[in-house]
Amino acid sequence: MAKTHEIAEWLDVPAEGVADAEIERVAAPESAGPDAVVFATSAAALTDALASTAGLVLVNTKIAADKNNSRMLRVPDARLAFAIVADRLRPREVAEIDPTASVADTATIAEGVSIGPGSVIGRGVCVGRESRIGARVVIEDGVVLGERVQVQAGVVLGARGFGYARRPDGSYLLFPQQGALVIEDDVEIGANSTIDRGALGETRIGAGTKIDNLVHIGHNVRLGRNVIIAAQTGISGSSVVEDGAILGGQVGMGEHAIVGPGVILGGGAGVLSNKKLYGAGQVFWGRPARPLKQYLRDLARLSRGN
Template sequence: MPITVSELAGLLGLCFQGTGSRELRRISSWEAADDHSLVFYDRVGKGPIRDDQLRAGCVIAPRDLVPPGATAIHSHAPKLDFARAAAFLAPAPRGTGWRHTSAVVSSAAEIDADVDLGPCCVVGAGAVIGRGSILHAGVVVGEGCSIGADCILHPRVILYPGTTLGDRVVLHAGAVIGGDGFGYVFDGQAQVKFPQAGSVVIEDDVEIGCNTTVDRGSLGVTRICAGAKIDNLVQIAHNVQVGRSVVIAAQTGISGSTVIEDYAVIGGQVGFGDHARVERGAVIGSKAGVLPGKIVRGGETYWGVPVRPLSEYKRLNALFGRLPEMKSDIDSLKKAVEEIRAGKLP
C-alpha cells in the first residue's frame, strides 16, 4: 500500500533525508526502480552511491554512502530494514471469506468467516481454521487439524489428520505435513511397520518451502518452533525437533529424533543420522554429513563428511590437495629404501 518516506521512516524508527512527502508504492530492484520504488544499498564491497545511479524514489542505505541531494532512509542494516519495510509496502494477503463452489467442507469443521477456500479444497471433520487464512487450490486439510490466524497454504498443500499450525504459517506448493514416519522393525523375514501415531506441531511465523515433507511423530510430536524457515525439498523425519528461527536450506534430510536447537543454520544437502543434536547457533555448511548420535557444538561453523569444525576441515582439505605430490614423494622414498636394501646405493 502507498506510504510516504517520512511515514515509513517513522514506522522503522529511522531517520531520513530528502523529500519526506514522496509516496512509495512498491519495493524494487535497482534495475526496475522508478520514482515510487524503494530500494536498498549496503556497504559490502561498495563505494558511495553516485547521483546518476539513483532512479528510485527512496533508498535505504548507510548515511555516509548517500549523496546529499538524494531521498534516503538511513540505516546501519539496510537489507534487514528493507525486509522490514516490505511488510508495510507489500503486506501478506489476508482472507476475505471467498469460497469457491468446488470446495468440499465437512459440516463438522469450524472455519472463520473471512477464510478463503480455493478450487477443490477439502476440509475434514473437526478441522479448525482461524481468521484471515487463505487456502489455495487443491489444499487438503485432514480431520482434526488446527490452523491458526493469517496462514497461507499454497496449492496442493496436504495436512494429514491431527496436524497443528500456529498463526501466520506459510506452506508453499506441494508441502506435505503429517505423513507417516519411516519406521520399521525387522522380524527376521519381513519389515514390520512401527506405529506412527503421533502428530506434527508447527508454531507461529514458520515458512516451509515447496515439496518439503514433515513426518508425524511415531509416538510423540514432530515440532517446528516459532520463526523457523525451511527451504524447498527438505525431508524432516518423525520426532525431529527444530528450534526457534532455525534456517534449513534445500535438499537437506533429517533423520528421526534429531534435535536442532534455536538459531542454528543448516546449509543445502546436509544429511543427518538419527538422534543427532545441533546445539544453539551452530552453522553447518552445504553437503555436510552428521553421523547418528553426533553432537554438533554451538557457536561454531562446521563442514565436511563426517562433519567437523571448519578450521579442521580447511586444514584437511589443504592436505587432500597435496595427496598426488605426497604419493610421488612416498614412491621415491620407497624406491630409495629398496635400492639401499639391495646394496645398490652406498
C-alpha cells in the first residue's frame, strides 16, 4: 500500500492538488475501486478512467484535462508510470528452492534466487542474485545467468544446437555442440522457450532483453541489449539481433542473418540467411522481409493482378 504523495515521489512528479488516497493495487477502469490506480494515454481513455471510482488516475501531461481534478496525477508517460507503480506495489516473492527441484552440487546459486518445482539445474551452472526460475525449467551444464533473470515455466537453456556434418553417403554426423550460453542481467524468458548453447563459441543474450513464450534461439546467436521478441519466433544459428530491435510474433530468421539496432520486424516476417537489415526505427514486413512501404506496394500490385 502507498499514499498518493509516495507514488508521486516514485514517479518524480509534483503531487500538488492531488488527494492523498491510499492505493493498494493497479486495475483497469472497469474493475477499479478507491484503493486502485488506473492510467490514461488518450482523451477517450481519460473519460473512462474518470468515470471509474479509482482513487488515482495517472494521465499523460499532453492530454487536455481539468487540472483541478483531485484524483489526477499528471506524468510524462502514463503507461510507463502505471508499470512502475505496479512493480512497486507487487508483493515480493520469498526466495526459495523447491524441494522437488534438482540442483547439481557444482552449481552456484546466488542470494535471493527462487527455483520452482521440478526444475533441473545442471553442473557448473551459475545463477545470479534475485533471479527467478519457474517450474520444470531445465538449465543444462555450464550455463551462466546474470542477476534478476526471470525464467518462466518449461524453458530449456543450453540444449545442444542443431548442427550436423553430412557424410558422402548422405547421412549426418553431429557437429560438436560444446560451447557456452550466457544470459546477461535483467533478461526475461517466456514459458516453453528454448535457447541453445554455442557450437564452439557462445550464444549470448544481452542485458534487458525480453523473450516471449514459445521462442527458439539457435546456437551461436547473439542478441543485443533491450531486444524484444514476441511469441513463436525462431532464430537460426549464428544470427545477430542488435540492441533495441523488436521482432514481432512468428518471425523467422535464417542463419548468419543480421537485424540492426532499433530495427522492427513485423509479425510473420522472414529474414533470409545471410541477409542484413539496418535502419533504426525502420519497419520490415513480409516474406522475405522488406521495408514496409515496399511491402505494401507489392501487396497492392498483387491485389490488382499486376
